[in-house]
Amino acid sequence: MKINDIDLRRWKEYEEIWTDSLWIIPSRDNSGMHTPEYHGNFVPQIPRQAMLRFTRRGEWVLDSFAGLGTTLIEARRLGRNAVGIEINEEIAKKALQLVKNEENPYKVTTKLIVGDAAAKSTYQGLGKFQLVILHPPYWDIIKFSNKKGDLSNATTLNEFLEGFKRVVELSSKHLDKNRYLVLVIGDKYSEGEWIPLGFYTMRVIMELGFKLKSIVVKNIEENRGKRGQRALWRYRALKDGYYIFKHEYVMFFVKEKNK
Ligand SMILES: C[S@@+](CC[C@H](N)C(=O)[O-])C[C@H]1O[C@@H](n2cnc3c(N)ncnc32)[C@H](O)[C@@H]1O
Structure with a gap:
């Protein structure tokens, strides 16, 4: 079964596709309808790399935390059909507008x-997907909305992980066997302690029958606000004995069992 459009006889020609586990991305791709406006969106290069390696043109991608639609916009460019789920209707409305304004050269479907x-009812009527991308809130680091069910409103780590587990269970029901699920997440620092959200959520996915294929470490670009506070962060780190976050994880899993 072929899971991408790469012709291995011409493998030297695919320079655009990354194969190392350290991704230093110098700047976000802000071309077309991509915008850095949403605090908490990921750089388009992440879903792009995932789709190029783990889907074929015309296949279906599900992004269960769609945000401002980065995956959906990128899917249009690459000729992949895509469905996003987003709990915050204001953001969803904006995302839909951006997606509509993005060209659709391959005439794909984007929803x-x-x-x-x-929630199970959210998936009603959805068919099968060949790639699932999950970029959940990093628990409560950014509060995305006041909605009940928004994972950034979970009051305990356990509640966050339970909600996340439910999303993985429901999303993966729609994922074809032997296809990829991609998790994008960062850790959290709270009350003097590093909370390894990346590893907790990784474990949730593995316990649901997925095989871990790769852990990629991706750099965090400093936004302008943070740059101004660099000295303060450095002082705090030196004083309190910790390291300042400069990385996030992009983890790749394969669905082994048909749960
Ligand atoms: C880290 S952001 C994802 C950003 C997205 N990758 C982008 O590039 O715009 C997480 C998103 O998940 C949404 N969210 C939180 N809990 C959710 C839930 N239970 N179901 C659907 N969306 C949820 C938030 O509103 C937020 O937009």
Whole structure:
């Protein structure tokens, strides 16, 4: 079964596709309808790399935390059909507008469902997907909305992980066997302690029958606000004995069992 459009006889020609586990991305791709405006969106290069390696043109991609639609916009460019789920209708509305304004050269279908990705009813009528991308809130680091069900409102780590587990369970029901699920997440620092959200969520996915294929470490670009505070962060780090976050994870899993 072929899971991408790479012709291995010409493998030297695919320079655009990354194969190393350290991704230093110098700047975000802000071309077309991509915008850095949403605090908490990922750089388009992440879904792009995932789709190029783990889908074929015309296949279906599900992004269960769609945000401002980065995956959906990128999917249009690459000729992949895509469905996004987003709990915050204001953001979903904006995302839909951006997606509509992005050219659609391959005439693919792009849909955005406003709903809770941890609720079964949200997935009603959806078919099968060949790639699932999950970029959840990093627990409560950024509060995305006041909505009940928004994972950034979870009051405990356990509640966050339970909600996340539900999203993985429901999303993966729609993922074909032997296809990829991609998790993009960072850790959290709270009350003097590093909370390894990346590893906790990785474990949730593995316990649901997925095989871990890769952990990629991606750099965090400093936004302008943070740059101004660099000295303060450095002082705090030196004083309190920790390291300042400069990385996030992009983890790749394969669905082994048909749960
Ligand atoms: C880290 S952001 C994703 C950003 C996205 N990758 C982008 O580039 O715009 C997480 C998103 O998940 C949404 N969210 C939180 N809980 C959710 C849930 N239970 N179901 C669906 N969306 C949810 C938030 O509103 C937020 O937009």
